[in-house]
Amino acid sequence: MANRYSLWSLIKHGLKHHESWQPAWQSPTPRNKYDVIIVGGGGHGLATAYYLAREHGITNVAVLEKGYLGGGNTARNTTIIRSNYLWDEAAQLYEHALKLWEGLSQDLNFNVMFSQRGVMNLGHTLQDMRDIERRANANLLNGVDAVVLSPSEIRDIVPLMDVSSKTRYPVMGASFQPRGGVARHDAVAWGFARAASELGVHIIEQCEVTGMLIDGDRIKGVKTTRGDILADKVGCVAAGNTSTLAKMAGIRLPLESHPLQAFVSESLKPCLDTVVMSNAVHGYVSQSDKGELVIGAGIDSYLGYGQRGSPHIIEHTAAAIIELFPSFSRVRMNRQWGGIVDVSPDACPIITKTRVKGLFFNCGWGTGGFKATPGSGNVFAHTIANDAPHRLNAAFSLDRFASGHLIDEHGAAAVAH
Amino acid sequence: MLRIHCPYCREVREEEEFGYAGEAYIARPAAPEEVDDAVWGDYVFHRKNPRGWHWEQWQHVAGCRKVFVVKRHTVTYEIAGSWTLAEGKALYLSEEQS
Ligand SMILES: Cc1cc2nc3c(=O)[nH]c(=O)nc-3n(C[C@H](O)[C@H](O)[C@H](O)COP(=O)(O)OP(=O)(O)OC[C@H]3O[C@@H](n4cnc5c(N)ncnc54)[C@H](O)[C@@H]3O)c2cc1C
Ligand SMILES: [Zn+2]
Numbered sequence: 001m002a003n004r005y006s007l008w009s010l011i012k013h014g015l016k017h018h019e020s021w022q023p024a025w026q027s028p029t030p031r032n033k034y035d036v037i038i039v040g041g042g043g044h045g046l047a048t049a050y051y052l053a054r055e056h057g058i059t060n061v062a063v064l065e066k067g068y069l070g071g072g073n074t075a076r077n078t079t080i081i082r083s084n085y086l087w088d089e090a091a092q093l094y095e096h097a098l099k100l101w102e103g104l105s106q107d108l109n110f111n112v113m114f115s116q117r118g119v120m121n122l123g124h125t126l127q128d129m130r131d132i133e134r135r136a137n138a139n140l141l142n143g144v145d146a147v148v149l150s151p152s153e154i155r156d157i158v159p160l161m162d163v164s165s166k167t168r169y170p171v172m173g174a175s176f177q178p179r180g181g182v183a184r185h186d187a188v189a190w191g192f193a194r195a196a197s198e199l200g201v202h203i204i205e206q207c208e209v210t211g212m213l214i215d216g217d218r219i220k221g222v223k224t225t226r227g228d229i230l231a232d233k234v235g236c237v238a239a240g241n242t243s244t245l246a247k248m249a250g251i252r253l254p255l256e257s258h259p260l261q262a263f264v265s266e267s268l269k270p271c272l273d274t275v276v277m278s279n280a281v282h283g284y285v286s287q288s289d290k291g292e293l294v295i296g297a298g299i300d301s302y303l304g305y306g307q308r309g310s311p312h313i314i315e316h317t318a319a320a321i322i323e324l325f326p327s328f329s330r331v332r333m334n335r336q337w338g339g340i341v342d343v344s345p346d347a348c349p350i351i352t353k354t355r356v357k358g359l360f361f362n363c364g365w366g367t368g369g370f371k372a373t374p375g376s377g378n379v380f381a382h383t384i385a386n387d388a389p390h391r392l393n394a395a396f397s398l399d400r401f402a403s404g405h406l407i408d409e410h411g412a413a414a415v416a417h
Numbered sequence: 418m419l420r421i422h423c424p425y426c427r428e429v430r431e432e433e434e435f436g437y438a439g440e441a442y443i444a445r446p447a448a449p450e451e452v453d454d455a456v457w458g459d460y461v462f463h464r465k466n467p468r469g470w471h472w473e474q475w476q477h478v479a480g481c482r483k484v485f486v487v488k489r490h491t492v493t494y495e496i497a498g499s500w501t502l503a504e505g506k507a508l509y510l511s512e513e514q515s
Contacts, residue, residue, distance in 0.1 A: 243466035254462035257491075301437035302419075305468050305492045311418055312433050345462050402458035 005109055024190055025197035030204050033230035034062045036384060037222055038237060039209045039245060041065025043074040043185075044362060044369065045237035046192035046203075047377020048384070050108075053199035055378070056385035061201045062231075063193075064224060066208035070189035073239050074370070076339035078262050078296040080275055080284065081371040082119040082180035084139045084146055089395040089407050090348055091142040096392050097375025098179060104374055110191030112183050113289065117274050119180030120154070122324075124169040124280040132175045139177075149174045160271055160325050167323060169281050182275060182286055188373055212249045212359070219249075219358040235360040235384050237376075240305065240340025242363040249356050253363065254401045255342045258299040260367050261309035261317075263336035265328075267291030276324065283320030285328075293331060295321055299341060299367060309338040341366045346406040351380055351389065352398040360384050361398070422499045423477045424485050430477075438474035440464050441486045441502075442509050468492060472509050475499070 003009055003022050013020050036052060038045045041063045052058045065071075081101060083094035105111050123129040132148060139146035151163040154174055163171045193203050204226070211223035213230070221230035236245045240257040268291050277284035285295045297317035300309045314336060322329045344350055344364030349372070351362045362380045365372060375392075382390035389397060400406055419432040446452045446460055465471070471491050476484045486505035488497040500508065 241468070243464075244468050252459060252463040253466075254458075254464065256464055256466050257468075302473065302489075303466060303471055303491045304494065306494055310432060401462040402454045404454075404458075 005111075024194040025203050027205065028202050030062060030202065030207070030224075030226060030229055031060075033221070034202070035060040035231065036233045036235065037061070037229060037231040038063045038235050039222065040072070040236065040238040040241075041069045041189070041193070041203065041205065042072045042237065042239060043070075043188045043192065043373040044239075044365070044376045044380070045235075046189055046196060047373055048235060048237060048362070048380045049201045049203075049377075050192045050196040050199070051378045051381035052385060053196055053201050056381060058385055059200035061196075062229065063196070063201060063203050064207045064209055064222070064229070065203070065205045066225075068205050069193055069203070070186045073339040073341065074189045074373075075186040076262070076337055077185060077370045078284070078286070078294050079182040079185050079370055080119060080180070080277070080286065080368075081114070081183060082177050083144050083371070084119070084121075084135065084175065084177045084180070085409055086135050086138050087407050087409060088138075088142060090409050091139060091144050093349075093375060093379070093392050093396070094372055095142065095144050096378070097372045100374035100378060101183065102179075104191070108191040108195045110187065110194060112187045112191050114181065114183040115289075116179050116181040117286075118157075118176055118178045119275040120149070120157070120277065121175045122154075122171050122276065122278040122280070123173045123175075124171060124278065126172070128280060129173050132173065136175050145177055145179050147176045147178070149176050157274060158272065158276060160327055161276065162324060162326055169323065171324075180275065182288075184289075185370065188370075192373075192377070209245065209248075212245075212356075214249060214356055214359075217355070217357055219356050231358075233358045233360065233384055235362065235380060237362045237380070239363070239365065239369070240342050242342050242361065246361065249354070249359055251354055251356070251361075253350070253361070253398070254345050255350075255364055256303055257305055257340050257342050258302070259304045259306060259309040259338040260296070260299045260341045261313055261336060261338045262294065262296040263314065263317075263333050264288070264295070265293040265331045265333050268293065268331065278320065278324060281320035281323050283317045283324070285321055285325070292334065293328065299343065305340055307338050307340060343367070345401070346408045347410040348407045349376065349396055350398055351376070351383060351393040351396045353383070353387070353389075354398065419489075419494060419496070421475060421487060421496065423480060423483075424499050424501050424504070425481045425483045426477065430480065434477060434479040436476045436478040438476050438484055441472040441474045442506060470497065472505070474502075
């Protein structure tokens with residue numbers, strides 16, 4: 001049994017020099033058979049397992065992770081959380097996730113450091129401002145908080161930003177979602193893992209899925225580097241590596257995997273207490289609780305599984321940030337890395353059944369899935385448990401690429417992170 | 418940074434001169450009136466996205482502006498070669514068959 005975290009437990013274990021804490025999650029040997037196997041121990045996979053156990057009473061579940069928990073995009077992303085998407089289907093799905101974020105630390109008894117410091121999307125042209133007005137109005141109609149800010153209002157919130165008319169791409173205004181913000185990414189993976197493990201879910205690291213066991217039109221289990229494991233249902237949540245898993249089941253998906261980079265600076269005194277994103281100059285920045293500037297931008301244009309990106313993207317991003325924050329030009333950067341994102345044609349996720357009975361996919365979150373982590377796991381667990389989609393993800397099934405009912409968030413939702 | 422050979426300019430140039438133009442040799446349905454939505458959906462949206470060798474189109478946007486084909490490894494980023502679309506197709510088809 002994992003420890004329950006509270007002030008009392010801190011004092012109690014403190015008196016024992018913190019040597020009596022239990023591991024946050026167990027590392028069991030795999031069983032021969034599970035009711036459900038989740039492939040991929042990122043935030044989405046762990047959240048799926050947690051909600052399967054907690055909301056659907058399915059506890060004979062294993063999460064199979066080829067590396068270690070949080071080694072994928074979960075802990076490589078820049079943690080921006082918002083729900084101000086344009087189209088109804090997307091806004092409702094991401095808003096469902098945002099509502100879950102608001103109670104998540106209590107729910108998991110694990111501090112995911114969710115900080116609602118607001119997210120600002122800048123407009124630099126008249127057309128940007130028209131799109132922002134339209135999106136903010138659509139957001140309000142969907143019950144998503146949104147305000148449109150003028151340059152002087154932006155200056156009040158972010159004094160360091162250059163909102164003068166002298167810049168090359170003057171800031172004309174912004175949309176602002178006050179309930180948006182950031183969370184601590186690896187705490188999200190650990191928190192879901194701990195809560196799921198406590199409900200009986202097996203979390204199995206260093207276990208790569210190498211094949212699918214399919215009998216006729218039904219899934220029977222998976223082949224892994226630790227032997228065959230049987231299951232009635234298999235859900236794949238493998239972000240950039242999804243196409244590889246789909247191929248094992250003879251399924252083609254509308255996904256392309258690209259490297260996406262981010263970098264962080266040395267720690268600074270607090271200077272930026274919201275998240276700033278710009279589509280036009282193409283960069284975004286926030287300041288972590290440790291004081292680092294967290295900066296990111298766009299994907300490499302080509303396919304890549306190399307978890308690193310092209311240097312010219314970094315140069316372009318740094319230029320964009322300095323255009324907005326001239327004073328950041330003297331800040332030194334500490335670390336840079338890449339993750340592999342699975343981009344779908346309409347920049348919306350695919351949460352779906354497949355033609356193989358009992359085999360499900362949750363993918364296509366691309367550059368912006370961290371914000372959806374609890375919501376994604378919640379509706380995917382529903383889809384797996386009921387063998388039918390939740391109301392909120394029915395529009396996100398694979399057949400939209402045959403019917404043509406795309407949910408085109410590309411370009412509609414400012415920077416896509 | 419990729420270094421790509423343009424088969425028209427016959428020179429190796431840096432990645433920034435080129436634009437990526439997607440998977441190469443996607444065959445359009447031969448009988449467009451006869452196939453169903455699923456086949457069209459596959460043609461328009463579904464991609465191989467391999468973890469390994471990939472045949473892909475690049476355009477020399479800051480050079481001759483021509484589109485050509487590159488065979489590149491998506492994990493190591495090694496480039497096996499670049500060809501004009503016509504030259505590459507013969508090679509691609511022979512690989513597909515074997
Ligand atoms: C640089 C960067 C910045 C980003 N910024 C943001 C942002 O600001 N806001 C936002 O909302 N989103 C952002 N994203 C996107 C977000 O990170 C992803 O959409 C999301 O994390 C994907 O879901 P996940 O956490 O479950 O993925 P992952 O953590 O990648 O989980 C997938 C797991 O599957 C495992 N796996 C793969 N194949 C197999 C196999 N065969 N067998 C077993 N296990 C396997 C992997 O090892 C991995 O751990 C960003 C991404 C990157 C790379
Ligand atoms: Zn050329």
